[in-house]
Amino acid sequence: MSKKNIYEPLDMPRRVILGPGPSSANPRVLRAMSLPIVGYLDPAFFDLLEKVSGMLNEIFLTNQMSFAVAGSGSAGMEAGLVSLAEPGDKVIICSYGYFCERQIIMAKRLGLNVIPIRTEWGKSFDPQVLLDTLKSHTDTKLVLGIHAETSTGTINPIKEMAKISHDFGSLFMTDVVTSLAGSELQFDEWEIDYAYSGSQKCLAAPPGISPVAMSTKALEYIRNRKTLPSSWYLDLSLIWDYWSENHIAHHTAPVSMIYGLREAAALTLNEGLFERWERHKVNASALRAGLKALNLDLPISKSDRLDQLTVINLPKDIDDVKLRSKILEQYSIEVGRGLGDFAGKVIRIGLMGESCYPPNVLYILQALENIIPQFGIEISEGNAVNAASDEYSKNGIKKFYE
Ligand SMILES: Cc1ncc(COP(=O)(O)O)c(C=O)c1O
Known part of the structure; x- marks a missing residue:
């Protein structure tokens, strides 16, 4: 018989993580993630999904829909782009940093007709520039702007950007990967249509799941669009169908990540x-x-x-x-x-x-x-x-x- 390798349990260095993310995970989150696995169609798990959705509603400050996309923040980004516009649709992307440029790359790959508005890195975006651009692109379907641009460390006026977008009949999608639970964000009050985040920053959970919020208007748009989103996995309406009360089967949910997200949401709400x-x-x-x-x-x-x-x-x-x-x-x-x-x-x-x-x-x-x-x-x-x-x-x- 050949000699077997014996592998020791994995160990990793202890770091103080003060980078742009991931940040440390709260021990209560890590403990929750080691709870027994249940099936993703188990009634106890459906109950958990509904509770997590409600807790996320409180964190996004919305009475509409909150749930989570399996995958990191970029999955939430791609889910929004693939679901909220059809190939050929005009999409304005306000770009003032590295992650805005990622949105542009993704949108182009999806065949969207991207109108980038590039402004200086390191300065908050001036909403007037969006207003001026929309005046000459009144057929824009979707506008994107990042709330907290992690590459440049700026906060951006997404409330104003959402308002201007709606005045021209466009949907407004934002990235709150770094801002959720760390800066003021009011999904309903600011009339946002879709916001995606990441578990690994101010929510204090490990990376790997993307909490999102979506407006009723955005869901109606997806349900009535001419062509189906080109990604089945990232179709936000199908993911919502699984999270909401009918619990229609979709992909196998990342059960332990959702336990962790529940705990992170609980800690956030307990703190206030x-x-x-x-x-x-x-x-x-x-x-x-x-x-x-x-x-x-x-x-x-x-x-x-x-x-x-x-x-x-x-x-x-x-x-x-x-x-x-x-x-x-x-x-x-x-x-x-x-x-x-x-x-x-x-x-x-x-x-x-x-x-x-x-x-x-x-x-x-x-x-x-x-x-x-x-x-x-x-x-x-x-x-x-x-x-x-x-x-x-x-x-x-x-x-x-x-
Ligand atoms: C503003 C912003 N958007 C998107 C992302 C991408 O998220 P992820 O790396 O979780 O896919 C990041 C990651 O740091 C980010 O800071």
Whole structure:
């Protein structure tokens, strides 16, 4: 008999994940994911789907439809594009970052007639540009705009963009992969037709499932379109038919991911939506106070920047790859690199969901304080951590971990 290899149980390094996502998963989420598997057509699982849908409604702030697409945030993106427009339809994509460009690539592959509106990276989108474009493309079927552009760290005025789109009779689809549960988002109030997110950012679950919300108008559109969506798997009306009360069989649902999503939604609602948005704000302001003390420059203006992701300009003597590997090797902290136009020029620090707590803020500041001098740049030690602690005190934070 040949000799058998014995494989030890898998082990992975412990990281402090402060990149653009995934962020850490809450232990309660991981525990829920180890519960026994039930069938995806088991009545107990149908009951869970209905409960998760209701909880997601509370998080998206909608009374319409919330459910989840099996796959990462990009699956939610592709599901929207394949379901909400037909080949040849005119689709406006507002582009101000790397993930907007991904939407353009996908839309072109699906044969949509894409009208890109490209504006400067690192600045929030100006809705007036959409208004002007729609005036000369009144036959537009669908408009896309990303709420939180993770590549540039900007927040964008999707409420205004949705309103303008509707004034011209177009549907409005948005990406809330980085914003859901981390920034204010009001699906019904802002009259959004479709929003997709990811489990791995401010919701604090592992990557792999895309929570989405859809308007009744969008569902009616899919049910009445001339041709069927070219993807059966990502047809939002079929996915909704499975999640909603008739529970019509579709693909085998990712049972354990849905357990995890339930737990992540429960934790979000237990904390309170507003309180969670505030937590992201307070930690971002402490991080920025510390970065300022390190003389690091933030390229995104105050009014345009996200709380859950801070973009930092690299001083000219600091090499991006070397800096990130020192941070990883010496502190086991992951931070993000620049993408697209920002590649090599910035690093990105994410404070999302389970990663967004004071110990992580103080730890990354301590790491930067120790590592920056290794590039021959002088800084005053202890200033960054003190500046962040002072900022926490100003915001009434006395306890650094709950
Ligand atoms: C704004 C935005 N959209 C889309 C995506 C793609 O999501 P995923 O990597 O989960 O497919 C990301 C991922 O970071 C993102 O930040």
